[in-house]
Amino acid sequence: MSDSTNKVPQTLPLLRDRIDAIDSQIQSLINERARCAEKxxxxxxADQGDTAVFYRPEREAQVLRRVMERNEGPLGNEEMAKIFRQIMSSCLALEKPMRIAFLGPEGTFTQQAxxxxxxxxxxxxxxAAIDEVFREVESGAANYGVVPVENSTEGVVNHTLDSFRDSKLKICGEVEVRIHHHLLVSPNVRSEDVTHIYSHQQSLAQCRAWLDRYWPHAERIAVSSNAEAARLAAEAGLAGRAVAAIAGEVASELYGLIAVSANIEDRPDNTTRFLIVGNQDVPASGKDKTSLLISAKNEPGALYNLLEAFQRQGVDMTRLETRPSLMSRWGYIFYIDFLGHHQDPLSRAVIEDLQSKASEVKVLGSYPVAVL
Incomplete structure (x- = not known):
């Protein structure tokens, strides 16, 4: 008897029945997980009372890493992790819904992050502003805040770095978002009639070459955010004015705009990194990053002496930014990211070495390296 005669016919109704059965199992298991979250x-x-901490960044990072490690496909690792990310979010909301402050308005890439x-x-x-995000979290009105810190095309967001100088908040996590810009118009506007294009100044810069090539005669107007640009474009469309906005998919959906050109950013790898800020330290997750604020002594070789500490301990420094100190003329503050948790032996050795050479060393936080 041939193998083909032993095969069960995989007809469409049978496959649909199988999917329905699997869906039922998945639903039961998700609810079982939710009941565990409630417990x-x-x-x-019962153990911690009002001081109970429900969201654990290191725990969630570990769970998502395991999801990706054991994934066998055909769904990709990131897609599978996104599914579990939402399951975890829904289960956490049963414990205690979290209020998250972010640089608005609604529809920004920061909200997407x-x-x-x-x-x-x-x-x-x-x-409305980055410093307002910090104040909202510092006051306890929000559990966490999300702020942009750097873009792969346009560089660091200075306002975010400067906000850490006097803040007691800790960096609790990071997230990277691929930035895709679209040219958006109201449905009743003809794209060839557009005379003005609104967007945030960084988005206009990230699309400069594309705009120079395809829309050289349109006036570019910088506004406070891409979401505000989308709102203005939608408002102009209702008034019959041909105005376009450069913004992302979230803003497009929020304000009912259509994309006449998609993914217009000059660099296809355009990515923005965002920081999660909160009021507590984060334990080690096994794959972490630490951020420092260092006020260097005003002396020859000051920067070399700081960097030499990382080389001596074999610690990987991933980012170095310089900002004026505002305390003395020609004085500078350094923001440094490196791989490792500040409680690791090598990291402690680096920090102790830096403390002996710098005027001030402030640990801004140790947090899991971005999983998604």
Missing amino acids: VAEVKM ALKHFGKSIVSAPM
């Missing part, structure tokens, strides 16, 4: 909340409240990191089962709190 976790009960245990934490917040949803990517925390999932969609959060209470969103858009803020």
Whole structure:
């Protein structure tokens, strides 16, 4: 008897029945996980009371890493991790919904970063400025905040770095978002009639070559955010004015705009890194990064002496930024990222070495390296 006669016919109805059965199993297991999350909340409240911490950045990073490590496909690792990210977000909301402040308004890439990191089962709190995000978290009105810190094309966000000087907040995580810009118009606007293009100044810079080539005669107007640009374009469209905006998919959906050109950023690898700020230290997750603020002594070789500490201990420094100290003329503050948790032996050795050479060393936080 041939192998073909032993095979069960994989007809469409049979395959659909199989999918329905699998869906039922998945749903049961998700609810079982949710019930476990509720019991976790009960245990934490009984043990810690009002000081109970429900969101554990290091724990979530470990879970998502394991999801990706054991994934066998055909879904990709990141797609599988995104599914579990939302399951975890929904389960955490059963314990205690989190209020997340972010640089607004709604529809910004910062909101996209917040949803990517925390999932969609959060209470969103858009803020008008980066320092407002810090104040919202410092006051306890928000559990965490999300702020941009650097873009692969345009560089560091100085306002974010400067906000750490006097803040007691800790960096609790990071998230990277691929930035895709679209040229958006209101449905009743003809793209060939567009005379003005609104966007944030960084987005205009990230699309400069494309705009020079395809829209050289349109006036470019910088506004406070891409979401604000989308709002203005939608408002102009209702008034019959031919105005376009450069913004992302979230803003497009929020304001009912259509993309006449997609992915117009000059560099296809255009990525923005965002930081998660909170009020507590994060334990080691096994794959971490530490950020420092260092005020160097005003003496010859000061920067060399700082960098030499990393070379001596074999610690990988991943980022170095310089900002004026504002305390003395020609004085500088250094922001440094390196791989490792500040409680690791090698990291402690580096920090102690730096403390002996610098005027001030402030640990801004140790946190899991971005998983998604």
